[in-house]
Amino acid sequence: MSSTTTKLLAALAAAPLVLALAACAPGAAGEEASDDVVTIGVVGKSDPQWPAFEQAAADAGITVELVDFADYTQPNPALTEGELDLNQFQHIVYLADYNVSADEDLTPIGATAIYPLGLYSTKYDSVKDIQAGDTVAVPDDPSNLARALLVLQSAGLIELDGGGSIFSTVADIDEAKSKVKVTPLEASLTATSLPDVAAAIINNDFVEDAGLTFADAIAKDDPSDPNALPYVNIFAARAEDKDDATYRKLVEIFQTDPEVQAGLLESSGGTAVALTTPVSELEESLATVEADTKAQG
Structure with a gap:
């Protein structure tokens, strides 16, 4: 997700949004909508x-x-x-x-x-510097959580049962074979957790809001993979x-x-x-x- 791959169970207590929305009448197949x-x-x-x-x-x-x-x-x-x-x-x-x-x-x-999808840290310049027993934050919505876990596995920080999949959860982490502990948070909060954790997987939408650049990622997945x-x-x-x-x-x-x-x-x-x-x-x-x-x- 804008990324933009670029938020399901919200830990963020967002105030209800008041939407002033203009009505749009959907068009039938192949027809223009009646309202532009x-x-x-x-x-x-x-x-x-x-x-x-x-x-x-x-x-x-x-x-x-x-x-x-x-x-x-x-x-x-x-x-x-x-x-x-x-x-x-x-x-x-x-x-x-x-x-x-x-x-x-x-x-x-x-x-x-x-x-x-990138892994960021304000404490370490490299994945290899992350210490055994450190905590890494990841987005908690199921789709981004699974992808984040696969990034951590590729970085050598955790090992997932069966090699992992798009459905992996924290329950699939083999803790005995993993270097770090994983804490799921609402996606918009992983960036703000950086002072309290060793590193965090941060969705693209929140990277710059956290004062980071995309070049700051110390690990990421490969979007060109089929x-x-x-x-x-x-x-x-x-x-x-x-x-x-x-x-x-x-x-x-x-x-x-x-x-x-x-x-x-x-x-x-x-x-x-x-x-x-x-x-x-x-x-x-x-x-x-x-x-x-x-x-x-």
Whole structure:
């Protein structure tokens, strides 16, 4: 997750958001929506790709209203309830987990980018300097938790039973073979925990807010790995709106506008790998992860 791969059980006591949302009547398949105002939920409205996106959309005759959320737990319920037309903040694994747990059918309508997930520390300059018994903080929502654990395993800090998977939890850590202790926290809080822990996995949306740069990461995963498809970030819509022509046009604008793409790279510190993955592949990946998630339950 914007990253943007770039928040399920919230430890953050965020005040309820008052959303002044303009209604948007969804168009039928292949038709324009009857209202050109499209509300899109994001986490990090100030990121430089979004002003460029709003302007590019306006140039195409579409007014975009961005709704900023404090953490990852809020945009999917808001989309489900019709308070938003689209959201763009999550990867496929996160969406699958939401759909299964909430019994919903939100669906991807376009890819944006994949982001490496990084391990950061204000105490150590290298992973090898982390001491046995130290504590490392990770995001606590299931999709990002599993990915974070895989990063820690790749860095040699923990060992997961069976080698780990996108469903790994802290219960899968082989403590006898692991160097560090792992503490799950709400995703927006892992960065603020840095003074109290040896290191933390920090989602891209919160890196710069914590006064860090992406270059500060002392370990990260590889977004070019073919197995990384479930971590592609996407625009999501309600299933009945997946063929809306206006929404598909907005995806195209995001993927092709030079200023939007430049802003995406800027906001990720040059780490984002922009993608135009076919929607059919995104849908197939979502279906697979949802099926696997249900089997895990």
